[in-house]
Amino acid sequence: xxxxxxxxxxxxxxxxxxxxxxxxxxxxxxxxxxxxxxxxxxxxxxxxxxxxxxxxxxxxxxxxxxxxxxxxxxxxxxxxxxxxxxxxxxxxxxxxxxxxxxxxxxxxxxxxxxxxxxxxxxxxxxxxxxxxxxxxxxxxxxxxxxxxxxxxxxxxxxxxxxxxxxxxxxxxx
Amino acid sequence: xxxxxxxxxxxxxxxxxxxxxxxxxxxxxxxxxxxxxxxxxxxxxxxxxxxxxxxxxxxxxxxxxxxxxxxxxxxxxxxxxxxxxxxxxxxxxxxxxxxxxxxxxxxxxxxxxxxxxxxxxxxxxxxxxxxxxxxxxxxxxxxxxxxxxxxxxxxxxxxxxxxxxxxxxxxxxxxxxxxxxxxxxxxxxxxxx
Numbered sequence: 001x002x003x004x005x006x007x008x009x010x011x012x013x014x015x016x017x018x019x020x021x022x023x024x025x026x027x028x029x030x031x032x033x034x035x036x037x038x039x040x041x042x043x044x045x046x047x048x049x050x051x052x053x054x055x056x057x058x059x060x061x062x063x064x065x066x067x068x069x070x071x072x073x074x075x076x077x078x079x080x081x082x083x084x085x086x087x088x089x090x091x092x093x094x095x096x097x098x099x100x101x102x103x104x105x106x107x108x109x110x111x112x113x114x115x116x117x118x119x120x121x122x123x124x125x126x127x128x129x130x131x132x133x134x135x136x137x138x139x140x141x142x143x144x145x146x147x148x149x150x151x152x153x154x155x156x157x158x159x160x161x162x163x164x165x166x167x168x169x170x171x172x173x
Numbered sequence: 174x175x176x177x178x179x180x181x182x183x184x185x186x187x188x189x190x191x192x193x194x195x196x197x198x199x200x201x202x203x204x205x206x207x208x209x210x211x212x213x214x215x216x217x218x219x220x221x222x223x224x225x226x227x228x229x230x231x232x233x234x235x236x237x238x239x240x241x242x243x244x245x246x247x248x249x250x251x252x253x254x255x256x257x258x259x260x261x262x263x264x265x266x267x268x269x270x271x272x273x274x275x276x277x278x279x280x281x282x283x284x285x286x287x288x289x290x291x292x293x294x295x296x297x298x299x300x301x302x303x304x305x306x307x308x309x310x311x312x313x314x315x316x317x318x319x320x321x322x323x324x325x326x327x328x329x330x331x332x333x334x335x336x337x338x339x340x341x342x343x344x345x346x347x348x349x350x351x352x353x354x355x356x357x358x359x360x361x362x363x364x365x366x
Contacts, residue, residue: 090349091323097352105364125330125339126322128349134356136363168364 030166037080037106038162040069041155044079046099049086051113051145058148070155076102081158083151084135087115088128097134106168108161110154111137114144187271190215193237194273201227206278216274221260221286224277228289231264231273239264239273242289245299247307248276251333256280258309262289285310306331323348 010018010026017027047055059065059072073079076099088096100109111131114120117140119129131137138161141154188196194208194215204227207218219227231239243263250257258279265272279286288311289296300311301320308329311317318324326346328335339345 090346093349093352097356101359123338125336134352136360171362171364 033169034163034165038159040071041081041108041158041162042071042073042079043081043083043110044076044099044103045072045074046076046082046096047085048088048092048096049113049115051085051116054145054148055083055085055112055151058151063148063152065152065155068152068155068159076100077104079103080106081108081110082135083110083112084116084131084137085112087120087122088131089126090128091126093128093131093134096131100135105171108138108158109135110139110141110151110158111135112141112151112154113146114142117142120144185269187266187269188236190271190273193271196234196237197227197231197273197275200230214274216276218259218276218278221277221279224260224275225287225289225292227275228262228292231275232292236269238266238268241265241267242293242296242299243272245289245296245303247303247309247331249307249331249333258284258307260286260303260309279309284308285312287312288314290314305329308332 010020012018016031017025019025047053057063059070065071076082080103082100082103084096100107109131111117115122115127116131119127121144123129128134139154139158141151143150146154190213191208191210194217197217197219198205198208201219201223204219204223205217206220209216209218231237241264243265244261245263246261248259248261250259256278258281260277260279262275262277263272264275277286284307286309288300290300290311290313297315298320300314301317303309304311304314304317305319305321306329319326322330323346325348327344328340330339342350
């Protein structure tokens with residue numbers, strides 16, 4: 001049965017979302033999918049150096065990542081996001097890449113701290129000069145280490161990025 | 174209320190560092206090359222040949238009793254001094270609270286020295302690190318593998334003639350270059366928004 005929307009009272013609550021009282025919501029696939037994704041970013045627990053301590057502090061009660069739906073998962077197969085927290089050494093790079101490869105799509109990478117962004121102070125033989133050399137990084141969080149608020153801001157930037165994605169449903173569109 | 178702070182008296186009086194150096198010199202007159210004193214830290218520079226005997230003597234002698242190897246590390250004096258390498262033993266006596274530093278000279282060609290793992294078991298990983306970073310071979314070591322770097326890494330990075338920023342990208346450790354090429358190959362399978 002088709003509803004003639006001109007005669008019933010559709011209420012526009014925001015751009016692209018209309019409500020037909022009492023309980024019908026009309027919106028686009030992008031909006032509902034992006035809303036679901038950004039409200040439940042589950043990062044995999046993966047700490048590499050001192051930034052991991054700040055990441056743990058951000059996840060614990062005081063800064064409380066849970067209120068944004070950000071819950072750390074113990075397995076990459078159950079996660080959507082990876083926070084590269086710390087210095088990536090060349091010996092560790094294959095492991096980091098393997099953990100990333102196990103995350104199901106859609107997946108996101110947050111480079112946390114100077115070392116993960118650029119290599120930081122370690123312009124040396126054993127340090128990867130930025131994890132974007134082998135990972136597609138979405139958000140760079142600077143700092144050495146970044147405060148938990150900074151990481152929180154980075155995660156909110158990631159939420160904004162997810163909110164404006166269009167048709168990210170498969171590799172073939 | 175008065176609080177009286179007294180210095181805790183040590184039950185066993187140790188030897189002065191210079192006295193310990195004299196004892197080593199007496200026992201091994203042909204082995205000791207030099208004794209240096211920098212701010213009351215006495216170093217005994219020895220030849221590498223009988224390092225096992227010297228360490229055994231320092232460990233077992235009742236008045237010395239160096240039962241604790243605080244640290245074992247290597248030094249590279251590339252272009253500054255001959256012989257090029259030194260292996261440094263920082264020793265401490267838990268009973269007598271005295272300490273000494275023994276430095277064994279190791280030349281550049283044929284850089285090896287005997288292990289001290291049979292005297293202090295803790296030297297095992299220290300010697301592995303020294304081997305990893307300086308390429309000094311410890312003869313008689315039970316398990317001489319690299320401890321920090323990947324096992325197929327080329328070169329010894331704390332040597333002064335090793336490039337500071339690491340090897341050239343094409344000559345880099347193959348495990349890392351494989352990751353770079355694989356990430357390029359997998360790029361097309363990423364979901365694009």
